[in-house]
Amino acid sequence: MDNLPEHLLATIAEFLNTRIETLCFRAVCNSFRSSVPPPLPPLSHFKIPFPPGMTDDGYLELTESTVYAIQPLDKSTETWLVKVEESNSGKIQVMDPLFKLRIKNSSEMLPESFNLLDYRVKEIAKSFRLEMVSNSHPFYVEKAVVSSDDDNAGEFVLMALISEGRVGVWGSKDERWAIIDFGYESFYCKDIIYHKKKLYAMGFDGFTVAVDPKSLNVTEAATAPGKSQSHLMMHSLVKSRDDLFLINTYWIYKYYQHGPLLGRIRLDVFKLDEEKCEWIEEDGLKDQVLFLGEDGSFMLSAKEFPACKGNSGYLMYMDLCGVDFDFYPPTEDVAYFDLEDSSPGSQPGALSKYWEDFWPLPTWFRQKTNLKLSMVEKITHADA
Structure with missing residues (x-):
């Protein structure tokens, strides 16, 4: 394939939307590699000052994680989801797909590297984490999202959901944070997301605003839907393809029977109509499979990934605040739901299904022996 004309390679490169697509393209041959520059490195341990009101000699540290779907070339019905946190040096730390947890024994599970050309690898979602470094004051960051600047490569804007429902914004070229004024004091933010070059913030009732990353202008994106008034709901913003969804999750009923949690989970699903500004x-x-996580949520298409069942998914229903665990699995706070099945769900059974879908590694992945390339042209894994 080294004889393809340069203008054709340049045209193909314009359709590379993610970092993993660029890496796979560059791995084909020398001409492919030279036709497009390497992608920007992930945001790894990026130092950020504290928001207003915090006086400390420490700082916040921003780290990027990516969820990948990996399939063997000869079996489209097999899919393995893995979330990794990658450093600038190429080392990766395997994360739990739903929780802010590093899997410390991942080196015993994974090969040292793998060849991108042996698999179909697709980027599914990104999430970002802010951690305190040398901080003696209590400060809690619930969630962080990042807006990249297409016009200025390497620059970005960070939006963070911080304590007491406040939302702060910080740019990579800024010295100070800005706390977003939503126009009225009662706005208590429950979730944030980056979608179509806009930052979105949602209140506890589903009322949603859009924030321009450059000007920080706030505009109304959607009024609150009628079914979003309960404080007992978990409100989540999730994007899928070109659409933005609001997911309201709540228990219809639940009870404990000799230890296991039994019950029935309800989901109300809304899609954003950008023209009408309503859900x-x-x-x-x-056909979507939903994953509601602690620091980020995502959807998969069951048509694209036949190993997954549509109209179902997993959700994490208790925030563990990013605590590290020395063992895996770390918790029992995962529920599996099937919206086409009206029977009560058993939490231990749901938990077992969750682990089976992610661990251990599928046999088709473990059996590969010609592992020469990697996710960053030279990648190894590292235990934190």
Whole structure:
């Protein structure tokens, strides 16, 4: 393939939307590699000052994680999801797909590297984490999202959901944070997301605003849907393809029986109508598989990934605040739901299904022996 004309390679490169696509493209041959520059490195341990009101000699540290879907070339019905945190040196730390947890014994599970050309590898979602370094004052960052600047490579804007429902914004070229004024004091933010070059913040009732990353202008994105008034709901913003969804999650009933938690989980699904500025109720998830996580949520298409069942998914229903664990699995606070099945769900059974879908590694991945390339042209894994 070294004889392809340069203008054709340049045209193909314009359709590379993610970092993993660029890496796979560059791994084909020398001409492919020279036709497009390497992607920007992930945000790894980026130092950020504290928001207003915090006086400390420490700093916050921003780290980027990515969820990948990996499939063997000869089996489209097999899919393995893995979330990794990658350093600038190429080392990766395996994370739990739903929790802010580093899997410390991942070196015993994974090969030292793997060849991108042996698999179909697709980037599914990104999440970002802010951690305190040398901080003696209590400060809690619930969630962080990042907006990249297409016009100025390497620059970004960070939006963080901090304590007491406040939302702060910090740019990579700024010295100080800005606390977003939403126009009225009662706005208590429950979730944030980056979608179509805008930052979105959602209140506890589903009322949603859009924030321009450059000007910080705030505009109304959607009024609160009628079913979002309960404080007992978990409100989550999730994007899928070109659409933005609001997911309201709550228990219809739950009870404990000799230890296991039994019950029935309900999901109300809404899709954003950008022209009408309102949430439109959807009939379930259709062919989508939903993963509601602690620091980020995502959807998969069951048509694209047949190993997954549509109109179902997993959700984490208790925040562990990013605590590290020396063992895996770390918790029992994961529920599996199937919107087409009206029978009560058993939490231990749901938990077992969750672990089976992610660990141990599938046999088709473990059996590969010609592992020469990696996710960053030279990648190894590292235990934190």
